[in-house]
Amino acid sequence: MEPSGSTTTVTPPTDNHALSPTGNCFPCELNDKARLRRFLCYGSEGDSYTARDECRPSIEGTGALLAMLQEGRGGEVVEEIRKFVKDGHAAGPHPLLFALALCSQHSELKTRQAAFKALREVCRDPAHLFDFIQYKKELREGMKCGIWGRALRKAVSDWYNEQDAMSLARTVTKCKQRAGWSHQDLLRLSHTKPADDTTALISKYVTKGWKEVQTTYANKENTEEVVKVLAYLEAVETVKHSCDEAEVIHLIEEHRLEMEQLLTEHLKSKQVWRVLLKDMPLGSMMKFLGKMTADNILERGSSDVTEVCDRLRNEAELKKSKVHPFDIFLATENYKMGFSPRCKTTWVPHGTILHALDSAFYGSIKNLEPVGKRFVVAVDISTSLTSVVAGTLVSTPTAVAAIALVISRTEVDTQVLVYSGGAVVPCTFPREMSLYDAVSELIKTPGGGTDCSLPITWATENGKAVDVFIVLTNKPIWACNAVPEETLRQHREKSGTFSKLVMWSLTSIGHTVADREDVGLLNICGFDTAALNIIRNLAQDLI
Structure with missing residues (x-):
């Protein structure tokens, strides 16, 4: 941390810097690498970021990236993508996924290899993987060849095979499809050969369905891990067809099922919401405060309100959840409004929850790392x-x-x-x-x-x-x-x-x-x- 009033020593980059009349060397002009970093950060090589702009990137906005690939600097581009993912510097995933898709289709072999090697690191969840595949498809449109070459098939197969069994089971049952692709599509087109018994089980579940899994594994002598995954998948399938509130609640508690795995009908139950609330991530909980208040799940003076407020005031949970102060600020302002313009839901905000959100806002600021600048x-x-x-x-x-x-x-x-x-x-x-x-x-x-x-x-x-x-x-x-x-x-x-x-x-x-x-x-x-x-x-x- 610099002391107040100190003078910063300027260390310019090796290119695109200019010498000022006073002898100071300032890196004033943008080079291709700086433009690439801007694109990876917020989806534009220009100087403007528009908040909440979820426009998908296009090839027209990647001049610097394409120039670096043309110069044989593809490995450098992939390394920048990896850094932005690892350090959490990007405003959103789409520019990173688009850039990786471009690199994976470049003519230089080393660039393609580096891109596919980074796939698991960049595509951390299935939504990212589906978007990556869709970007590859869009970039190939108009060309005679397809996208499913040996390198992509191996990279996608590795994405599935390298995951922990229970994590993969949750993954394929929570996010089933996106951008026109599903797990069934990817497993089929990649010709994935499961690396172990549990991955083989999950692969069969995705591609053949639950009835086929039941038939195949009913009379087999299964390993402990396979039995565990089978029990989880059975719970997911049971809850999809259950109208019994008590059964649904029991399955949620026993297998830690999440909202994405339930039916819309289940979410009309106050008791289901209450059991979901126990393990609900802090960010999701804040998102649904208005709905839970409107539906009288969070009744004034109830133990549920106390539990919500305790979690919001818990500094250890705030730190673990990594919820940003601005996210809490926006959640507070939205809750304070007492209505949702999207679904026309209205509620009367609880003062105790507003106080807890206020406390969470100040508490979360402590989790931000200072950059040490003036x-x-x-x-x-x-x-x-x-x-x-x-x-x-x-x-x-x-x-x-x-x-x-x-x-x-x-x-x-x-x-x-x-x-x-x-x-x-x-x-x-x-x-x-x-x-x-x-x-x-x-x-x-x-x-x-x-x-x-x-x-x-x-x-x-x-x-x-x-x-x-x-x-x-x-x-x-x-x-x-x-x-x-x-x-x-x-x-x-x-x-x-x-x-x-x-x-x-x-x-x-x-x-x-x-x-x-x-x-x-x-x-x-x-x-x-x-x-x-x-x-x-x-x-x-x-x-």
């Missing part, structure tokens, strides 16, 4: 801040307060500012400050016109070297009165620091003002958990 978080208060964040029902004042609070509590050297109308006002964010108090602190200063360069000018004039500026505005970025790139260059020159700038618009989608050739500039539109992770990547020169 941050300025600047909030635009030029308007009344009465709008909502794009794609959500969350108000912009609450969202910017959550952002400022999380960053200031995670990073020791963080200065929070509010700016408008030619004025910049520093804010104090003590560690014990609540989200409600943070909102009050940010909106107490009267507004004026928007000038996004003011926070950078303030830092330069006050001799404060900054590693990352995060300029938050509730206006569309393109509508701002000033573009701050030149102000940022002046700050870099004076401070001797390669400062990064994140222009974060909470209300607009897909607009940009940044210099696309400057590796230190990034635009974010909207709000989600991935946005903060992307900023952390930028701060650490990972994108």
